[in-house]
Amino acid sequence: MWIRQALGAWAQPPLSGVTVVLVCVAITLVHFGIQRAMVNVEELAEQYKEIAEWRREFFRAKMKKDHKAMAKLMKKQAYINKLQAEMTAKSLKPMLIYLIPFWIIFIILWRVFEGPVVYFPLLGRSLEFIWWYFIASGGVVPIFQRLLGLSYASSD
Secondary structure (H helix, E strand, O other), rough: OOOHHHHHHOOOOOHHHHHHHHHHHHHHHHHHHHHHOOOOHHHHHHHHEEEEEHHHHHHHHHHOOOHHHHHHHOHHHHHHHHHHHHHHEEEEEHHHHHHHHHHHHHHHHHHHHHOOEEEEOOEEOOOHHHHHHHHHHHHHHHHHHHHHHOOOOOOO
């Protein structure tokens, strides 16, 4: 309740929509800051590229029914699986630190922003906090991933 009062007009539409986007940006920056501090991003990107290249070659050989190439690639599969498990463990480590505080903040904000947060007059619809947060997050996360160099996915 006191958070809602402290926010004043920023807790009511239309400013509440902006507030949620700003909170989303702050949470995303904290998450990526933790990730940047705990993970060697360059190493993770290299591992991702190696796994993606192996997959491309594997599926290419499978489509061509090239049994010789498939056999060669299958010999490397145990290594690729190990690399993938390492990559997953490295990228999940920061999430374990981030997840509990995120849910606490998320639940608090859900209570602060009761009812509609944004209204779209052209659609004649309003959105509550949870839906607006997910839309804002879907827009904010990829932007900051690129800006901070935290996108491991191959661009091809």
